[in-house]
Amino acid sequence: MKTASGFNSLEDASGASQSLVPVRFDGQDYMLPEGANLAASLLTAGVSVFRNAPATGAPRGPFCMMGVCYDCLVNIDGITQQACQTSVEANMNVCKPATPADLNTEDDHA
Amino acid sequence: MLDTELAIIGAGPAGMAAAIEAANCGIASVLIDEQQSVGGQIYRDVERVAPLRGAMLGQDFLDGLPLAEGTHSPLITHLAGAVVWQVEKDGTITCSVKDQARQIKAQRILIATGAIERPMPLPGWTMPGVMTVGAGQILLKQSGLIPNKAVLIGSGPLLYVLASQMLKAKTPPLAIIETQTMGDLTKAMKHIGGALRGWRYLLKGTKLLSALKMGGVKRYTGASNIRLEGEGAVASVSFQCGARSHTIPCDTALLHHGVVPNVQISRALQLDHHWDAQQACFSPSLDEWGKSSEATIFIAGDGAGIGGAKAADLCGRIAALKLASELGKLDEENLQQRAAPLKSALLKENAARPFLDRAYPPFKDAQSPQDKTIVCRCEEVTAGEIRKTIALGCQGPNQLKAFLRAGMGPCQGRGCGLTISTLFAEQTGKSMQEIDYFTIRSPLKPITLGELASLKQKDVERLF
Amino acid sequence: MNTNFTIIGGGVVGMSLAWGLLKHGHTVAILDGSDGSFRASRGNFGLIWIQGKGAKAPHYAKWSRLSASLYADFADELTEATGIPLGLEQNGGFDYHFSEESLQKTVQSYERLKQEFDGDYPFEILCGEDLRKEEPTLGPDIVAGILHHDDGHLNPLKLLRALQQDVQQMGGTYLTNRHVVDVSKTDHFTLTCADNETFHSERVILAAGLGSRDLGPKMGFVAPLEPERGQVLITEKLPRMINRPSVTARQVDEGGIQIGATNERVGYDDGTTIDGIAFLAAEAIRTHPFLAKTKLVRSWGALRVMSKDGLPIYQQSQSMPGAYLVTCHSGITLSAVHGKLLPSWFDQKNDAPNLEKFSEDRFRL
Ligand SMILES: Cc1cc2nc3c(=O)[nH]c(=O)nc-3n(C[C@H](O)[C@H](O)[C@H](O)COP(=O)(O)OP(=O)(O)OC[C@H]3O[C@@H](n4cnc5c(N)ncnc54)[C@H](O)[C@@H]3O)c2cc1C
Ligand SMILES: Cc1cc2nc3c(=O)[nH]c(=O)nc-3n(C[C@H](O)[C@H](O)[C@H](O)COP(=O)(O)OP(=O)(O)OC[C@H]3O[C@@H](n4cnc5c(N)ncnc54)[C@H](O)[C@@H]3O)c2cc1C
Ligand code: FES
Numbered sequence: 001m002k003t004a005s006g007f008n009s010l011e012d013a014s015g016a017s018q019s020l021v022p023v024r025f026d027g028q029d030y031m032l033p034e035g036a037n038l039a040a041s042l043l044t045a046g047v048s049v050f051r052n053a054p055a056t057g058a059p060r061g062p063f064c065m066m067g068v069c070y071d072c073l074v075n076i077d078g079i080t081q082q083a084c085q086t087s088v089e090a091n092m093n094v095c096k097p098a099t100p101a102d103l104n105t106e107d108d109h110a
Numbered sequence: 111m112l113d114t115e116l117a118i119i120g121a122g123p124a125g126m127a128a129a130i131e132a133a134n135c136g137i138a139s140v141l142i143d144e145q146q147s148v149g150g151q152i153y154r155d156v157e158r159v160a161p162l163r164g165a166m167l168g169q170d171f172l173d174g175l176p177l178a179e180g181t182h183s184p185l186i187t188h189l190a191g192a193v194v195w196q197v198e199k200d201g202t203i204t205c206s207v208k209d210q211a212r213q214i215k216a217q218r219i220l221i222a223t224g225a226i227e228r229p230m231p232l233p234g235w236t237m238p239g240v241m242t243v244g245a246g247q248i249l250l251k252q253s254g255l256i257p258n259k260a261v262l263i264g265s266g267p268l269l270y271v272l273a274s275q276m277l278k279a280k281t282p283p284l285a286i287i288e289t290q291t292m293g294d295l296t297k298a299m300k301h302i303g304g305a306l307r308g309w310r311y312l313l314k315g316t317k318l319l320s321a322l323k324m325g326g327v328k329r330y331t332g333a334s335n336i337r338l339e340g341e342g343a344v345a346s347v348s349f350q351c352g353a354r355s356h357t358i359p360c361d362t363a364l365l366h367h368g369v370v371p372n373v374q375i376s377r378a379l380q381l382d383h384h385w386d387a388q389q390a391c392f393s394p395s396l397d398e399w400g401k402s403s404e405a406t407i408f409i410a411g412d413g414a415g416i417g418g419a420k421a422a423d424l425c426g427r428i429a430a431l432k433l434a435s436e437l438g439k440l441d442e443e444n445l446q447q448r449a450a451p452l453k454s455a456l457l458k459e460n461a462a463r464p465f466l467d468r469a470y471p472p473f474k475d476a477q478s479p480q481d482k483t484i485v486c487r488c489e490e491v492t493a494g495e496i497r498k499t500i501a502l503g504c505q506g507p508n509q510l511k512a513f514l515r516a517g518m519g520p521c522q523g524r525g526c527g528l529t530i531s532t533l534f535a536e537q538t539g540k541s542m543q544e545i546d547y548f549t550i551r552s553p554l555k556p557i558t559l560g561e562l563a564s565l566k567q568k569d570v571e572r573l574f
Numbered sequence: 575m576n577t578n579f580t581i582i583g584g585g586v587v588g589m590s591l592a593w594g595l596l597k598h599g600h601t602v603a604i605l606d607g608s609d610g611s612f613r614a615s616r617g618n619f620g621l622i623w624i625q626g627k628g629a630k631a632p633h634y635a636k637w638s639r640l641s642a643s644l645y646a647d648f649a650d651e652l653t654e655a656t657g658i659p660l661g662l663e664q665n666g667g668f669d670y671h672f673s674e675e676s677l678q679k680t681v682q683s684y685e686r687l688k689q690e691f692d693g694d695y696p697f698e699i700l701c702g703e704d705l706r707k708e709e710p711t712l713g714p715d716i717v718a719g720i721l722h723h724d725d726g727h728l729n730p731l732k733l734l735r736a737l738q739q740d741v742q743q744m745g746g747t748y749l750t751n752r753h754v755v756d757v758s759k760t761d762h763f764t765l766t767c768a769d770n771e772t773f774h775s776e777r778v779i780l781a782a783g784l785g786s787r788d789l790g791p792k793m794g795f796v797a798p799l800e801p802e803r804g805q806v807l808i809t810e811k812l813p814r815m816i817n818r819p820s821v822t823a824r825q826v827d828e829g830g831i832q833i834g835a836t837n838e839r840v841g842y843d844d845g846t847t848i849d850g851i852a853f854l855a856a857e858a859i860r861t862h863p864f865l866a867k868t869k870l871v872r873s874w875g876a877l878r879v880m881s882k883d884g885l886p887i888y889q890q891s892q893s894m895p896g897a898y899l900v901t902c903h904s905g906i907t908l909s910a911v912h913g914k915l916l917p918s919w920f921d922q923k924n925d926a927p928n929l930e931k932f933s934e935d936r937f938r939l
Pocket of ligand 3: 062
């Protein structure tokens with residue numbers, strides 16, 4: 001979900017020149033500052049829902065930013081990771097982690 | 111396997127100071143932290159950030175620079191981006207660096223993993239846009255991000271610290287909704303004597319408050335019945351002050367009502383813990399040097415009991431001196447001599463705690479949430495379900511975990527453990543000490559099975 | 575308190591018995607230990623497992639199969655009464671083999687059982703594409719899988735919770751933190767707890783898991799029980815990846831993948847070891863390679879309750895008639911027979927199952 005970001009960035013104002021690199025989130029392409037915190041960068045880019053809670057599918061986003069709550073979990077190149085503990089790298093392929101709700105679609109085994 | 115005399119887990123003020131003090135005694139240490147740079151929570155990424163926005167973050171942040179610089183010693187090996195997921199009593203530490211397992215074998219271990227924010231379950235707290243005040247601060251410090259339309263909710267000095275930093279950055283919060291009451295302040299006044307000995311804190315508090323007032327930041331105190339509202343993301347917060355109801359539209363709501371020791375590692379090691387009634391948290395039981403019930407394992411900083419950054423620094427040094435003496439690098443006389451000034455500074459530092467703890471107590475409605483409120487965020491378990499299961503004769507937190515899955519998710523109970531123990535105590539009339547806490551098992555943080563399998567050395571007996 | 579039955583131990587064995595006795599109109603009290611007690615019922619693998627069982631003791635194979643055949647009704651009854659779905663699936667289970675040799679050895683023992691059952695022992699051997707069609711995530715090292723159609727699995731925690739809830743709904747008394755230290759008999763039984771509280775009843779069942787080892791001899795039982803540790807792993811929740819359970823891995827109803835389990839004799843230590851969990855992870859990845867990138871959320875150890883020969887014990891005390899010992903190492907699998915058939919054994923009804931071969935006489939010889 002991409003909306004207008006609820007956050008103001010001071011980083012540009014401070015003149016720090018970080019190079020922007022492409023990162024894909026849920027099929028959309030973003031240019032994010034290399035080496036920056038992934039959760040913070042996605043929030044700045046207007047992403048607010050990072051995952052759906054496995055039991056009910058309720059939307060979730062970063063809560064603690066210090067690696068405690070696991071509500072920032074995303075799938076990065078096939079592995080579930082905490083976005084708030086990850087730095088932006090070029091060409092990361094990020095998406096919401098699959099949940100057991102996806103189970104029903106493939107559930108027609110004998 | 112990396113062999114070392116001393117392994118320090120956590121590179122906040124406690125861990126950094128301990129590593130420096132140990133190096134001063136000639137001890138080589140490995141300083142392990144899951145973050146990419148040293149600093150811990152208060153001095154997060156201080157070396158990179160200080161030149162960018164040190165002035166806005168203030169002297170309390172810049173105080174971390176000498177510590178961070180001190181860790182660039184040839185005797186200190188900083189293991190960055192290393193998530194510790196298992197610690198064993200024999201001194202083996204296993205951590206994950208970029209999904210690769212690394213093991214360290216230490217003669218002594220110092221746990222300096224700091225605090226986590228006290229869980230604050232309120233109606234609607236799981237929605238995107240609701241975060242903690244600590245998170246707001248981390249975003250500001252590390253990434254230079256400020257929420258445009260934020261409210262701060264809860265109690266404690268950290269609310270004022272963040273609000274004043276936001277004010278300096280010209281994006282003040284829309285309001286601070288505080289849960290402590292005048293009654294709390296009156297009770298706290300009994301301890302003002304101690305606080306005066308730690309006068310720096312009072313002065314700082316007063317200064318912060320008057321700056322906020324000057325800046326026009328609206329404060330509500332004694333708030334109750336707080337609800338976060340919105341469809342899919344937070345859009346407003348409603349609450350009551352006395353007879354009056356208020357609703358404030360917002361994009362971001364930041365919660366906080368104190369911090370509690372992060373006891374994941376000490377619990378997993380099954381070290382002794384006790385209930386600290388004044389700080390309303392479980393703390394590891396330690397001697398005056400920070401030694402735990404396991405002779406080779408020490409704990410310092412907020413993880414040993416909440417004392418703040420300066421106290422964490424002092425505790426770290428005191429523990430390091432004792433460790434140096436046990437490792438044969440410091441004789442008894444030198445130990446006492448060098449520890450004495452640190453210990454008296456620590457006493458002074460802690461003098462304001464009783465006042466602060468009473469003036470800003472945890473929010474009752476969040477300690478005992480409404481039935482419909484989610485308590486375990488990972489497994490989405492409500493307070494009502496927990497109460498119902500306790501009523502069925504569930505023995506304690508561990509049986510409850512089995513029945514409701516609360517505490518079984520990826521956060522391993524960090525976000526619900528304290529609330530669940532509290533609900534048990536409330537309903538059964540037993541003490542918190544008696545109820546106790548979840549059993550914590552490795553991995554302390556999720557790791558890939560591939561990483562785990564890379565540690566396989568031999569087959570273990572299996573029937574099938 | 576005076577009841578027809580007092581049951582010592584509120585694990586899955588004790589609760590299944592309580593459930594059955596209440597259904598038969600008895601009054602029942604259950605005295606259970608504390609939050610920190612050893613509890614196999616809380617740490618197990620959740621299989622209703624038939625294949626391989628009782629290769630040397632066909633009466634045990636029969637008893638287990640009887641339980642599997644009663645399970646669907648048993649689970650329905652529990653779910654209807656409590657609203658708790660148990661996640662029961664009985665579509666068969668796999669035993670995987672990495673070598674032709676181990677496959678042949680296993681098949682031989684199954685063939686012998688098949689004869690015991692007059693040909694009614696429904697297993698088949700799948701390999702190559704046939705196998706991968708059933709389980710697309712299997713790795714290349716697997717040469718074959720034995721699919722046994724009696725096997726299944728459920729959520730054992732939900733089973734225990736449902737039993738506990740229904741027992742109380744039916745009027746059973748469930749009391750925790752009651753550590754029974756002594757049992758004596760006059761015209762009725764008196765049970766004494768660690769804090770000196772006493773309970774009285776007409777009959778007593780000892781179903782205290784490993785706790786039966788200490789109490790058993792006081793009540794005239796041999797109770798030759800030993801702990802056997804099993805370490806177990808559970809991963810993050812995933813969409814459906816594994817269709818049928820195996821003894822290596824199963825996907826639980828909530829989506830996580832459970833990986834098990836070691837069999838270690840290490841006394842009363844229910845901890846985990848790096849050697850143990852790393853070994854389990856490696857085996858699981860060899861079976862289902864996608865697991866290498868899956869996150870492990872938790873590991874734990876739990877203690878199995880093992881009798882000397884690994885078989886269940888059903889015994890009435892000779893020195894204290896009216897006292898019974900019930901224990902087994904597969905309490906999940908046997909929960910249905912315990913709940914549905916044992917009450918008539920206690921009451922010596924005509925339709926009582928014949929359990930002579932499970933008596934303690936076998937240890938006294
Ligand atoms: C979010 C937050 C914000 C705060 N902001 C302020 C503030 O602005 N002003 C103030 O006065 N006080 C603040 N505090 C309190 C302050 O953090 C503490 O008083 C002080 O930092 C304690 O220092 P410490 O060394 O004990 O722990 P910390 O500074 O918390 O350091 C602990 C370190 O351990 C690491 N760690 C934890 N677990 C693991 C693991 N399993 N593997 C590897 N590394 C691990 C963490 O990454 C962290 O760097 C804050 C606390 C929190 C939780
Ligand atoms: C790792 C592992 C995997 C397993 N996998 C399976 C499987 O896949 N399928 C299967 O069928 N089985 C499996 N089992 C076995 C199954 O879990 C056990 O057979 C079953 O749980 C035993 O139940 P119980 O009630 O006898 O014992 P427990 O669950 O141990 O319960 C005993 C109870 O008695 C109480 N108690 C003890 N002493 C006293 C006392 N003196 N007074 C009062 N109360 C007392 C305790 O507090 C406890 O609650 C597994 C076991 C383990 C450990
Ligand atoms: S935001 Fe809490 S773990 Fe990342």
